[in-house]
Amino acid sequence: MADFTKLLDKLYGISGVHTADPGPEDYLLVSRAFHHADAEVRERAIFIGALRWMDRTMLGYTFAAFRLELEPVDDNRRLMVEALVSAALRGGFDPAALELALVERLSGCDLSSLEAKAAYVGILRLRGKVTVAEWAVMDYEKVDVKMSESCQVSLYVKGDTIDPEVISEMLGIQPTKAHRKGHVWRTSHGSEIVKKTGLWRLTLQSEGTGVSTLIAEIDRLVQTAGVTVSELPGAEVAFVDVLLLGKGGDDGGGSCEVTLDPDVVQVLGRLGLPVEFTFAAVVP
Structure with a gap:
């Protein structure tokens, strides 16, 4: 239990450091955290590696895990979508490939889930129909996923x-x-x-x-x-x-x-x- 708490404390500490060039020790720790059994540890890994660092290797894993449904926690899948969309908008990921994956995922998941709502909003964001300001304060509880033909x-x-x-x-x-x-x-x-x-x-x-x-x-x-x-x-x-x-x-x-x-x-x-x-x- 002490080791687990120490790991989380370390990850939360890394979360607060704004850097595009993490040290090798931190990089290895976050990389391994993607595969941890605990959902909160994985959430920190997604936040740090894919969203904060926008590391290409970690983004690639995040994209694969999203498409293959490897992440069992809905809120973590929501964060995966947000990280990928953010990277695509900043030139760190292929927006066309991501949009295709998001639309494909919408056709096979629960439309009331956070994952589906994040995917729906993400598509609108990629198409320029949701502004940065609107996305920053998005309340998914109020999002109604509307599938057009x-x-x-x-x-x-x-x-x-x-x-x-x-x-x-x-x-x-x-x-x-x-x-x-x-x-x-x-x-x-x-x-x-x-x-x-x-x-x-x-x-x-x-x-x-x-x-x-x-x-x-x-x-x-x-x-x-x-x-x-x-x-x-x-x-x-x-x-x-x-x-x-x-x-x-x-x-x-x-x-x-x-x-x-x-x-x-x-x-x-x-x-x-x-x-x-x-x-x-x-x-x-």
Whole structure:
């Protein structure tokens, strides 16, 4: 107990020091604190390393932990979002990649959670619709997450022997999500999941751009790389997935309409991949 109290005291002491060049001892302490069993210790690590120091390595871990749901505490996930958004606004993180991850997370989490509210406000902040002053005094209890209709188009490549780094190099694109077969991760509820097959996925999303435009962009990226997706090393399954997100009614239902431009039908034929359509009604 004494060691734990000493650790927290040390972290709170570091929190009060404004520096962009921490000493090696402090840096190592904060790095290890990201993986500590205690939620308050992890909270200090996120605050110091990702938000205060804006360290690229710690931001990278924070982003990965956020996307993989490795942090079980809602308030810590809220802080992760705030740290990442702050870094993106200051040029320390890719704002486009972050916005994509935030929108994606909103489609799969409890919209009443602090994480969802921080993600929603973060998207608005990244788009310049929330000022610095408004963000500084934001009361999440008063935030109502409003999901507008949007769409995602994803390119999936799956296979037991897939090496995500090889796929990324051949396509010249960094994936939205990727892992090898056998990858182990823990959900926000503490359950351990072992991935049964390898995955490389690129997702494009927009609230104002139609499905046809996103599909055309996927095709442009593939054509630029000059490869055939279905023939990528280790690819056993490859397909295009179109996900349409809409605001559901009180009964959980909803509807949508999809229009594909004639040129895009030809694009899909050139890609030579199956296309899956999914509609999800998000109920606030």
